[in-house]
Amino acid sequence: MANQGNLAEVQEHPNIDSYVSFFTKGGKDVFANAYNFQEAEMAKQFNMYPYYQVIDRNEAATCVIEGRETIMLGSNNYLGLTIHPEVRQAAIKAIAEHGPSLTGSRILNGTHRLHLELEEQLAGFLGKESCLVFTTGYQANLGFLSAFLKKGTMLAMDKGDHASIYDGARLGKGETVGFAHNNPADLDRVLSAVPDDIGKMVMVDGVFSMEGDVVDLPQIQKVAQKYQARLVVDDAHGIGVMGPGGRGTVSHFNLNDKVDIIIGTFSKTLASIGGFVAGEAKVIDFIKHFGRPMVFSASLPPASAAAALKALEILKREPERVGRVNANAHYLRENLLSRGFNLGHSQTPIMPIIVGDEIITLTLWRELLNEGIYVNSVLYPAVPREMSLLRMSVTSEHTREQLDKVVAALVKLKNKHRW
């Protein structure tokens, strides 16, 4: 196909590949990369290794790290529902009644009535005809793309999309092309080069996971419609945060009838683990039979389904939680902006503090932890090298006192390190 790009073009974007490729050094022994990999050990020696931090207890707004109560700004627990007693009780009851695992894939022995109940509730919540529950959100994207990105089809994806969309694109047999982040004009350019007889789909995140910006869905949708492309929104970070009652980014823009598929996860607002694809019943039925993770990987444990179901029930019952997380986000964002911090295009509870320099970013991460504040450190290749950042995400459960403490600590560090 002339001029339409391919996955290789997409992979030029630093967001794309796994961390491992960054350290690839080659060699005859396939383990040579592992033996040569020094960076993590070096960071540990300087007490600046920000990954795999052990968390002894998770209390949503706070956590216990190294025996100390710490403000948790590095989770996706937007409504704090992992600590809700009803959610915990639902999981305990399900594990007592149904055990820890169904020991098989959905298609054979792994479908439980809790999966069906959750699918029905989610479809109703999102205004879609049908829904299919996966074992993770990552698998939901792989499941959708392995079923529909076939030879003779093309996926146009935002270059800022989540890694699971990139990986799903690799699993699919069709072509993939990236368009510039949140840029409908570039999507138009990309789609205009695709021959008419090629089936097209466009995939975007609703809320982008690193920068916390919101997709320009009204314009993206117009372009997709112009080229008769199916439109898919991965709203992992939008459900419970965006739109009326936390119904997500698609509802926020009132585009439920124009978006074909909504994909999501239970590992954020819904306080569990698992994922889903929601859309037309015929389409969902096809994924049930041709989505590879659905057929070849074990199903979501009943306790995880029960926890997500209860979290969804609480979200519907207490929509004020959505107001609270957004009010907290607004409070923290305005406070930081007024003190000169660069928060990129953040419009949601996800707030990057763009630092730039990698060493300063790691230093800040460590010094914040020393102050009792946990954030995520995001370096190349997750972001471009000069864009190293600290990713923070607020929950509905943070108090203003806690947020004030975060602002004060950041101001102190900014004066010290002057980035």
Ligand SMILES: Cc1ncc(COP(=O)(O)O)c(C=O)c1O
């Ligand atoms: C946009 C997006 N999609 C999918 C996923 C994968 O979800 P899960 O962690 O449930 O596998 C994530 C997780 O961070 C995400 O941010």
